[in-house]
Structures are given as structure tokens and as C-alpha cells.
Amino acid sequence: MSMARKDLLGLRGVSREEIAEILDTALTMRKVVRSSNKKTAHLQGKSIVTLFYENSTRTRMSFELASKYMSAASANISASASSVQKGETLIDTGVTLDQMGTDVIIIRHPMSGVPALLAQNVRAHVINAGDGMNEHPTQALLDMMTMREHLGGLEGAKVAICGDVSHSRVARSNIYGLTAMGASVVLCAPPTLMPVRIDELGCTVAPTIEDACEGADVVMGLRIQRERQQKGLFPSVAEYCDHWEITPARLALAKPHALVMHPGPMNRGVEIASSAADSPQSVIAQQVESGVSVRMALLYLLTRREG
Amino acid sequence: MEDRTLIRGGRVIDPANDVDRVCDVLIERGRIAAVGEGLPAEGARVIDAAGRVVAPGFVDMHCHLRDPGLEYKEDIGSGTRAAARGGFTSVCCMPNTRPVNDCAAVTRYIIEKAATQGSGVHVYPIGAVSKGLQGVEMAEIGRMREAGIVGISDDGSPVANSNLFRLAMQYADRFGLFILSHSEDKSLVADGVMNEGLVSTRLGLPGITRAAEEVMIARDILVAEAEGKRVHLCHVSTRGGVQLVREAKARGVRVSAETTPHYIAATDEWVEGYDTRCRVNPPLREEADRLALIEGLRDGTIDAIATDHAPHHADEKRVEFALAASGISGFETAFSVCNTALVRSGAMTLSQMIEKMSAVPARLLSLPGGSLAVGEAADIVLLDPDAEITVDASRFASKGKNTPFDGKPYVGKVCATLAGGRVIYDEEGAYAG
Numbered sequence: 001m002s003m004a005r006k007d008l009l010g011l012r013g014v015s016r017e018e019i020a021e022i023l024d025t026a027l028t029m030r031k032v033v034r035s036s037n038k039k040t041a042h043l044q045g046k047s048i049v050t051l052f053y054e055n056s057t058r059t060r061m062s063f064e065l066a067s068k069y070m071s072a073a074s075a076n077i078s079a080s081a082s083s084v085q086k087g088e089t090l091i092d093t094g095v096t097l098d099q100m101g102t103d104v105i106i107i108r109h110p111m112s113g114v115p116a117l118l119a120q121n122v123r124a125h126v127i128n129a130g131d132g133m134n135e136h137p138t139q140a141l142l143d144m145m146t147m148r149e150h151l152g153g154l155e156g157a158k159v160a161i162c163g164d165v166s167h168s169r170v171a172r173s174n175i176y177g178l179t180a181m182g183a184s185v186v187l188c189a190p191p192t193l194m195p196v197r198i199d200e201l202g203c204t205v206a207p208t209i210e211d212a213c214e215g216a217d218v219v220m221g222l223r224i225q226r227e228r229q230q231k232g233l234f235p236s237v238a239e240y241c242d243h244w245e246i247t248p249a250r251l252a253l254a255k256p257h258a259l260v261m262h263p264g265p266m267n268r269g270v271e272i273a274s275s276a277a278d279s280p281q282s283v284i285a286q287q288v289e290s291g292v293s294v295r296m297a298l299l300y301l302l303t304r305r306e307g
Numbered sequence: 308m309e310d311r312t313l314i315r316g317g318r319v320i321d322p323a324n325d326v327d328r329v330c331d332v333l334i335e336r337g338r339i340a341a342v343g344e345g346l347p348a349e350g351a352r353v354i355d356a357a358g359r360v361v362a363p364g365f366v367d368m369h370c371h372l373r374d375p376g377l378e379y380k381e382d383i384g385s386g387t388r389a390a391a392r393g394g395f396t397s398v399c400c401m402p403n404t405r406p407v408n409d410c411a412a413v414t415r416y417i418i419e420k421a422a423t424q425g426s427g428v429h430v431y432p433i434g435a436v437s438k439g440l441q442g443v444e445m446a447e448i449g450r451m452r453e454a455g456i457v458g459i460s461d462d463g464s465p466v467a468n469s470n471l472f473r474l475a476m477q478y479a480d481r482f483g484l485f486i487l488s489h490s491e492d493k494s495l496v497a498d499g500v501m502n503e504g505l506v507s508t509r510l511g512l513p514g515i516t517r518a519a520e521e522v523m524i525a526r527d528i529l530v531a532e533a534e535g536k537r538v539h540l541c542h543v544s545t546r547g548g549v550q551l552v553r554e555a556k557a558r559g560v561r562v563s564a565e566t567t568p569h570y571i572a573a574t575d576e577w578v579e580g581y582d583t584r585c586r587v588n589p590p591l592r593e594e595a596d597r598l599a600l601i602e603g604l605r606d607g608t609i610d611a612i613a614t615d616h617a618p619h620h621a622d623e624k625r626v627e628f629a630l631a632a633s634g635i636s637g638f639e640t641a642f643s644v645c646n647t648a649l650v651r652s653g654a655m656t657l658s659q660m661i662e663k664m665s666a667v668p669a670r671l672l673s674l675p676g677g678s679l680a681v682g683e684a685a686d687i688v689l690l691d692p693d694a695e696i697t698v699d700a701s702r703f704a705s706k707g708k709n710t711p712f713d714g715k716p717y718v719g720k721v722c723a724t725l726a727g728g729r730v731i732y733d734e735e736g737a738y739a740g
Contacts, residue, residue, distance in 0.1 A: 012509070089622075089625070089626060090626065090627060091625060091626075109627070111627045111628065111629045111630070112510055112511040112512050112581070112628065112629070113510065113511075113512070113581030113627065113628045113629075114627050116580065116581050117581060117626075117627060117628075131511070132511055132512075132629075133511035133512070133513070134510060134511030134512075135511065169511060172511055195507075195508040195514075196503055196504060196505075196507075196508055196514065197504060197505040197508055198508050200505050200508075201508070201509065
């Protein structure tokens with residue numbers, strides 16, 4: 001089994017075998033990340049561009065370091081510093097990058113579906129680094145890599161995801177990826193932050209966070225943006241915490257050594273208490289390390305077929 | 308005799324006069340002179356309609372011609388040519404142009420341009436309810452009426468203020484006009500870009516609850532009921548909307564309703580892949596809604612089929628889904644799509660469908676046409692209901708090539724269109740001259 005796709009736009013429809021291949025390759029790549037000589041020739045001669053229409057620290061940096069560790073030429077474009085501000089269309093920007101010989105375009109955009117639109121119009125490989133409320137596949141891959149290592153496998157694992165599911169591309173990618181790997185996903189959020197019919201994607205919706213945490217192998221928090229409160233989706237941060245914050249008491253309902261995860265950036269004291277985020281069960285820091293490894297693996301696998 | 312045309316041997320379907328039989332139609336000086344078997348051909352140009360359906364030209368009570376001001380999307384010339392290709396002989400154009408058709412000068416401009424640069428399709432403007440579609444001050448409805456509007460609507464920018472809606476309803480009634488309401492509560496739409504359902508969840512696109520449409524349908528019905536006035540509901544798209552209209556009609560409210568080819572032939576599943584050709588407002592709904600609309604057409608709850616022809620420039624669709632313009636270029640696929648979804652599917656007869664595309668909208672708006680009775684203007688369409696076609700938007704006369712039906716197979720086509728006895732569209736070049 002070897003990756004045959006041009007782009008990675010999401011984990012929806014990606015097979016268990018493909019995901020396993022990426023995660024297995026990522027384990028190899030982690031050796032590079034952990035070594036004192038972080039340089040391989042995997043991407044020598046390749047050109048990789050990150051095209052970010054939204055702010056990002058870890059995802060962008062992680063892709064950039066992954067490219068550099070593997071000897072690619074990498075460049076960054078952020079929307080504020082580009083011709084996007086002069087009114088250039090997304091397709092024109094993509095075609096321009098294509099003409100510069102770019103092999104991989106890594107895109108983040110506030111609107112769902114944009115990586116798909118770009119992929120239809122460029123020769124370069126496209127990796128989705130987060131689009132609107134749709135998907136963030138490399139985040140889910142790094143989450144799965146982290147879980148797999150600690151749990152020994154994903155089959156049969158129970159993963160509770162709590163927070164703003166509605167606006168979360170991390171949640172959707174994890175639902176697709178984890179269910180493909182045989183894990184079960186249970187969601188918990190205020191009703192105003194839960195998308196309709198999401199259970200039909202193959203997960204379950206828990207009525208309370210206590211139900212969600214009960215017997216879980218992993219408890220993952222999702223960022224609650226303060227502006228959601230201002231838009232009337234919940235009354236106050238204090239009331240949110242009363243009902244939905246991940247706390248040590250709620251964590252105690254999970255399995256004894258259940259993992260605490262968060263894609264970051266965290267709002268401490270909103271969706272997750274510091275005492276939970278900083279507990280010995282937390283693997284939030286390790287998720288970041290997995291991120292570089294997974295992105296190295298993905299860049300390698302996507303570009304490899306061309307030799 | 309001068310200026311006689313005989314349409315010979317077609318299957319004449321004229322629902323307004325309960326005709327469905329093979330016979331001839333004789334046209335003299337632009338009007339229907341006789342309908343019957345074996346009409347004399349002397350001195351007449353003969354159109355052989357054997358194997359064709361001869362029906363009243365279609366009447367579209369809801370379209371966008373984009374002229375004045377948005378001619379890069381469509382103009383009255385291209386729009387009326389597209390209408391003729393779709394078998395339409397009368398179209399009613401919505402006022403959301405630039406400037407808005409909220410005064411008699413704009414109304415007159417549209418009518419004059421249609422007369423001089425149009426394809427021959429009759430153009431009936433619909434005026435704005437409020438000045439600039441701003442929903443604040445009433446537009447000059449009386450003056451626009453004198454200039455030729457046939458209805459009022461703030462299509463696309465629905466009148467949120469219920470009292471303005473009520474006052475405009477009262478006021479327009481004095482001029483024999485009623486509101487064609489685009490029923491939509493913008494606060495419930497919020498940032499939604501497609502139907503809220505499994506597909507919106509799957510695609511991570513902000514959804515639009517059906518309540519956004521149904522709340523306003525209910526309001527419109529209740530205000531009309533309280534006032535005892537007429538109201539027409541545009542492009543009904545939800546099963547709940549159909550039910551609200553059904554119940555209102557049952558208790559005697561003076562309400563009429565239309566739906567469009569895309570709501571009876573497509574669903575939100577079509578949005579998969581972020582296909583901006585499927586971005587339309589109201590959004591494509593689900594299969595249960597589609598079936599409920601067809602049932603509504605069957606039982607008379609939904610009176611008419613309108614196209615909501617909404618041409619856009621390609622640049623406005625080749626963008627991020629959330630930025631894409633809403634609307635479907637509908638004139639040139641309406642018959643094929645409806646014939647396939649309604650007649651071929653067995654939901655209704657061809658005669659019933661033709662009635663909803665011609666006689667009913669003409670009657671609702673008191674327009675000429677929609678009938679082949681002797682003395683009526685010879686607004687006629689020749690159809691081949693069995694032709695298998697593949698939609699090719701690149702060949703549209705409309706400037707708007709934006710349609711999700713592009714490349715798909717349908718059954719039935721428009722062969723020729725006559726307005727006032729003159730051939731204004733002739734697919735095979737067989738009838739003109």
C-alpha cells in the first residue's frame with residue numbers, strides 16, 4: 001500500500017491503510033526530529049509554500065520545519081503581505097505559485113472548501129492546513145499518532161472531544177480519522193456549538209461532559225473563542241465552565257491513565273482547567289512533536305511518487 | 308391573406324381551455340384565429356408540428372434580467388433571447404438592478420429596452436416594495452404601476468419590517484398589485500451559505516435553517532390573512548413551507564406560491580465538492596423537501612413554476628463557496644428539467660406541468676398569454692417532450708452559464724417559440740422564414 005493521492009484535503013474518505021502508512025512513516029521521521037542532525041534528503045530539490053490566510057503559530061512553523069528538516073526550499077505567504085490584499089482571486093494566487101515551480105502548497109483559509117478549490121486549479125500537491133469549519137487533517141493525524149503511541153493502538157479506543165465542535169475542523173478530521181481506525185468518538189458541547197446530525201458521521205453525542213468522559217481513553221478539549229460568547233452562543237465563560245470545562249474531577253471519570261489532549265492554542269480556564277492541562281496525563285506538549293513528524297511523513301509520501 | 312401562419316398537426320395542449328388533442332392552430336395578424344382539425348392552409352406559412360407539442364408560451368413570474376446596471380451578468384437582449392430559447396414568451400423581472408427598479412423611470416427604461424432590443428419575449432417589470440430595497444420607505448408603487456409594473460417585490464432583500472410589509476400590501480392593493488415575497492428572515496440565515504443538514508455538517512459550511520424561510524412564510528401569510536389581501540410567495544423550497552401554504556389556503560387566505568425547477572430537481576447533496584453552481588438562495592434542500600414540493604405542485608398548494616433565472620458572471624462563481632454569488636441561470640433548462648422531474652417521473656401530466664408554467668402564472672399576474680383561445684396573442688411554444696438532451700451551458704444565450712444542470716442528461720426540449728405569431732426561437736431552423 002502506498003499513497004497515490006495528489007492532495008490531502010481532509011481525512012474524509014481516507015482509508016485505514018493510508019492513515020496507518022502516514023503514522024508508521026511519521027514514527028521513522030520522529031527519529032530525525034529527535035536526532036542531533038536534523039537533516040535528510042527526502043525533499044531535496046522540492047519547493048514547498050505555506051499559503052496562510054489565517055494566523056497560525058504551530059501549524060505553520062511545524063510545516064516549515066518539516067520542510068527544512070527534509071531539505072526542501074520553503075517559502076511562506078501570509079494573506080496580509082501578499083497580493084491577496086490587492087484583490088487577487090484565490091485561483092490566480094494558486095496559478096501564480098504553480099508557475100513558480102511549487103511542488104506542494106500548504107493552505108490555511110477561514111472558509112471551508114478552499115483547499116479543494118485550489119487543488120482543482122493547480123498542478124502542485126495541496127495540503128489542507130485547516131479550512132474554515134471543515135477539516136484540519138494533519139492535526140488529526142498528529143493526534144492519532146500521539147494516541148496510538150500511548151494507548152498502543154486506536155482500535156476500540158474511546159475518545160471524548162469537548163468544546164466548540166460546531167466551528168471545529170479539528171473535530172471533523174478526528175471523527176473521520178479515528179472512526180476509520182476503529183476508535184469511537186463521543187462529542188460534548190453546548191447545543192449551540194454542536195452541528196446538526198453530526199452523529200451521522202459515525203460518532204455519538206453525549207448529553208453531559210460527565211457522560212462523555214466516562215470510561216474514555218482520551219479527553220480532548222477544543223478551543224472556545226471568546227467571540228462565540230459575544231455572538232450569543234452561550235451566556236458567559238463562567239457558565240460554560242460550570243457545564244463543559246475539562247476539570248480534574250471530570251477527568252477522574254475517564255480511565256485511570258486517560259490522555260488529556262488539546263490542539264492549541266488553549267484558553268486555560270475556559271474549555272480546559274490548567275490543573276487538567278498540566279496534569280501528568282497531559283500529552284499536549286507531545287502533540288506538537290508529533291506534528292512535525294506527521295507533516296514530514298505526509299510531505300514525503302505525497303511527493304515520493306514522482307521520484 | 309397577409310400574415311397567416313398555420314401550425315399543423317401538433318399535439319395541442321392548452322390547459323386553460325381544456326384542450327389536449329392533435330390538431331392545427333391558425334394564427335392571423337399575431338393572434339390565434341382558430342384551433343381545430345383540418346384548418347385551411349391557403350395563403351399561410353405552414354409550420355409542420357407533427358410529433359411536437361404545441362402549447363401556450365411559458366410565463367415566468369420571477370427572473371433577473373440584471374439590466375440596468377449589471378449588464379456584465381445579463382442584459383435585456385441576452386436575457387430575453389435566453390428566455391425565448393427556454394420557451395418563455397413572457398417574463399417578469401425582479402427589481403434588484405442598479406439602479407433599483409423603484410421608480411417609474413427605471414420601469415420605463417426596462418420596457419423600452421425590451422421593446423427595442425429584446426428578442427420579442429414580453430417583459431413585465433416587477434417594482435420594488437421599498438426605495439432602494441432598503442426596507443424603510445415605500446417606493447412609488449402607483450407611478451411604477453402606471454409605467455407598467457405587474458407586481459412588487461424586494462426580492463433578495465426581503466422586507467424585514469412587518470409593518471412596512473403590511474402597509475405596502477394595503478397600498479399596492481389599491482393599484483391592483485400584490486407583493487411577491489422573498490420570504491427569508493435574515494437574522495436566522497446569519498452567515499449560512501447552504502441548507503442546514505447532514506451535508507452542511509459534513510462540509511463544514513455554515514447552514515441555513517429551514518426556519519429562516521418558514522418563519523417569514525408564516526408572517527407573510529398571517530399579515531395577508533389579517534389584511535384580507537393577496538400575497539404571493541416566491542421560490543418556496545421547504546416541506547414546512549409547503550405545509551404552511553396548504554394550511555393557509557385551506558382556511559381561505561389569499562395566498563399563492565411558486566417553486567423553481569432547481570428545488571424540484573436538485574438537493575443539497577449536489578453541493579458536495581463545494582460546487583458553487585449550487586449556491587442559490589434559498590438553498591437547495593433535501594430529498595424530503597423536493598418530494599414535498601412535487602406533492603405541493605400536484606395538489607395545487609404550489610400554484611406555479613418560476614425559474615428565478617439568476618445569471619452571474621463566471622468570475623463570481625469561480626471563488627470560495629462562501630464568497631460565490633447566489634443564483635442559477637434557469638431559462639434554458641427549465642422545461643427539460645421540469646419535464647424530467649415532474650412528467651417523466653410520473654408525478655403529473657405534461658398538460659398539468661404546462662399549466663403551471665403558463666396559464667397559472669399569467670392568471671395570477673393578470674397577464675396576457677397562457678392560453679390558446681381564439682383572439683389571444685399567438686404566444687406559443689413547440690416542444691419535443693421525448694428528446695434526450697444533455698445540457699451544455701456554454702451554448703446558452705444567457706450570459707450566465709451558472710447552472711448545476713450543466714453536462715447532465717434530461718428529457719424534453721424546446722423546439723421553437725413564437726411571440727405574437729412571430730418565430731423568436733427556432734432550434735432547428737425549420738420554422739423561421
